[in-house]
């Protein structure tokens with residue numbers, strides 16, 4: 001089973017697509033953002049440490065995020081493969097994940113890059129804010145999250161491109177259509193259920 005990443009700006013539809021792709025391929029979808037939000041909701045110690053960081057649209061420190069991923073990927077359901085959504089987001093996290101994979105005796109199989117322009121992602125995030133009221137979905141925080149993404153995370157795509165791993169997919173369109181595009185792109189690289 002494959003080891004996969006899905007990357008792209010906030011609002012590109014990563015979370016929605018990750019769940020569908022993971023199900024189609026029989027691996028767990030692991031979203032660091034979801035894990036943080038769950039911990040905040042349950043008011044765990046981790047939740048209390050990261051709550052203000054998420055509200056500000058900043059990144060949680062690598063030390064915390066890497067430890068979380070290390071624990072999560074050690075669970076049984078991820079033994080055969082995984083689809084990571086929202087991780088890695090920094091150069092330090094890429095390096096850490098390389099170490100995890102080395103220990104597992106595995107490599108990444110593909111990195112799905114969901115492409116969507118800024119106006120579209122802002123529009124989607126504002127709609128989601130109205131709909132779900134996520135505390136990091138105010139317009140100022142949305143703009144900040146996009147800036148942090150462009151500065152910290154977008155440049156990492158070049159690392160995966162150099163490794164020949166990137167499957168670029170247009171993220172604009174109906175949810176089903178985008179899922180089909182991703183599955184077709186992965187199948188073309190030999191990644192299939």
Ligand code: AMP
Nearest residue numbers: 032033053054058059060065086087089
């Ligand atoms: P997401 O749902 O992936 O957009 O993540 C929501 C928020 O969680 C981000 O804006 C960050 O504050 C935090 N977060 C999620 N994943 C990471 C990560 N890999 N590194 C640092 N912070 C993260």
